[in-house]
Amino acid sequence: MPYVDGLTAAEGRGLAVLAAPEAASRPRLARAVPVFTATLFAGAFLLFLVEPMIARMVLPLLGGSPSVWNTCVVFFQAMLLAGYAWAHGTMRLGVRRQSMVQAALVAAPLVALPFGIRQLSAPPSDGSPVAWLLLVLLLSVGLPFFVLSTSAAVMQKWFSTTDHPAAKDPYFLYAASNLGSLLALLAYPVLVEPYLTLQQQARAWTIGYVAYVVLALACAAIVWRQPARARDERVREAALGAALTGTRPALTWTIRARWVALACVPSSLMLGLTTYLSTDIAAIPLLWIVPLSLYLLTFVIAFGGWSVRATAAADRLLPLALVPMAMIMVGRVSAPLPLAMALNVAAFVAAALVCHGNLSASRPSTEHLTEFYLWIAVGGMLGGLFNSLVAPVAFTTIVEYPIALVAACLLRTRIGRETLWIDRPMIAGGVVAAVATLSLGAVLWANQALPTGRLFMVALSVPAVLAFTVARRPVAFALAFAMILTAGTFFNAGLGATEYAERTFFGVYRVHTDEAGGYRYLLHGTTLHGMQRLDPARRQEALSYYHSTGPVGDAFASLPAAAGHRVGVIGLGAGVLARYARPGQHWTFFEIDPSVERIARNPRFFTYLGDCGPRCDVSLGDARLSLARVTDGEFDLIVLDAFSSDAIPMHLMTAEALALYRLKLSPDGALLFHVSNRHLVLAPIVARLAGAAGLVAVNRFDRNEPPVPGKIGSHWIVMTRERAGLGPLAANAAWVALEPHAGTPLWTDDFTNILSVLRPSQANAR
Structure with a gap:
């Protein structure tokens, strides 16, 4: 007999005989299911809301390095695991005493809310900030996050001790928990971030937590009304188990390992699919929401009332989706974008549902409920750590995604x-x-x-x-x-134009060579970050977005600030802008990823930086933090070229960031913004920033019509303190004044809204 909570007919009759006297003496708990369901839903909803909030709060302090988000993820996963460990460990006290301890724990965070960044010292100026960030997260949201992490396991265990007919199998409540997580995930970018500042979000979250405390105490009250069962629960479960299921196999390490694997693989798959889609198919903002939402939805289905049928259907669908998907992935089969994405998503949903369905089918009796969720948390954490921390170091491509797909196929059934x-x-x-x-x-x-x-x-x-x-x-x-x-x-491995590939925490970089066209390209995922001619006689030509006949050529030919002694550039790419460096000037490129500098300086690939010589140097690290350490008034011109990919560094496009740029400019200095983006319309945000700061702003949108070889259409914005700072550019008809749009919000460190700048149709994307 499998190790599940289901019973044979004979066992069911025996259980009825043993349990009937006690059950008959208790009233039905009509409100137990709604109260427990609401509590689990609210706890999961708040848990998924607090993660993006606190990550946004620390972003201006530490910059946009992936290590910041990865550290946050590690913290969240560690606290989630600690919450499940607490639930499992404290249940040894017995449900009545544990519920009293849990009630005190749930109320404890109220004294420290609303949460905010609490730090004992400033961020370290050198060295790794990981330890500092972990301490800040612990002090800021550690306690409420830990409390909410205990909710799913504790509340289900409590419910299993009630007289409700469904108490024998409380796992359906896990579906409500994951539904809360799913709705929070969708609500934050759509309903929360666009309308509330971070401080307002924290206050609203506090109100939600107070409601959760009330619900949790209501659940505790229900438990307290079950004195006999609460006091004798462990003895009764052991007695009934021995009497009815003497042939049931003991909980073994093989079963535990399978739980871990069934939780680990979908977690890895979800992150792998996100990386693969954004790197190799389409880099679309907020794309990560789709895999994560579907991941949570498979949990809802697997632990809801449709588990058996849905898992069987997913098992049949998986091969039908995987084989054509693999042909497209590795076989160079040209497929429309919707088809490629649909096959990947279908394969992921089927694989995740197979794993989560098998996980649900192998759920233990309520005696081992908290341990079951503890091992699920271990598996989820291992999958996340593998993709977030191990894979970027161990692999040069998105290898973890197909590895997880193969593992999911193996987990379709027990291997024996x-x-x-x-x-x-x-x-x-x-x-x-x-x-x-x-x-x-x-x-x-x-x-x-x-x-x-x-x-x-x-x-x-x-x-x-x-x-x-x-x-x-x-x-x-x-x-x-x-x-x-x-x-x-x-x-x-031997049939591509890819000359070089490297993977970092920032993504996958590829150097492609087009022998027929005579160009070499630097790609970050699917986003072009510069190109150069292969012909040595023409390698100093500025190409792509930086063509001499485009907006950049205009700016460096006309802006008085472009003739100044010092130029700062945020974003290096292939180093194409170094082509515009003049004798006597000194250029500083601010680049967050050391791998980009290595590629740009390698003469096998690109020579712009090498040809510039000592006039151009590179400052590694987050641009905003690095720029803050520069002497005020240092630069005559600052070029911002970090917004062309899907994941724009929003902390570089806020009112506080613009104030920093102005502080580092000379009195007659200028700012040059590159706002070309396939998916985002950034010009209105920059216009609003310029208007709020009292700056003059003009822009040119170059469509590259008729097409010029080696040139790509681009959109650039120039800002100066006075109109005279534009020089001859002010009389150039291609450059028009950029006025703030009515109703465009001002982006600050406390408020941004990525949905407001999404292009309405990809038909406009370049």
């Missing part, structure tokens, strides 16, 4: 000797076929006897057909799917 024995002939045949295909393909490739496209089809067709053949056999299908990925990766 019987399964392996049944699948062994297919596995052996698949291995032989794959090796033969790869060997034949390698020979044909070496002798150039097969075109590239057909070579890929030969390499991928055998494992693809094999995968569909063994789709009902989890182990064999997982190996066949892995063969597709391996075959594609094998040939991709």
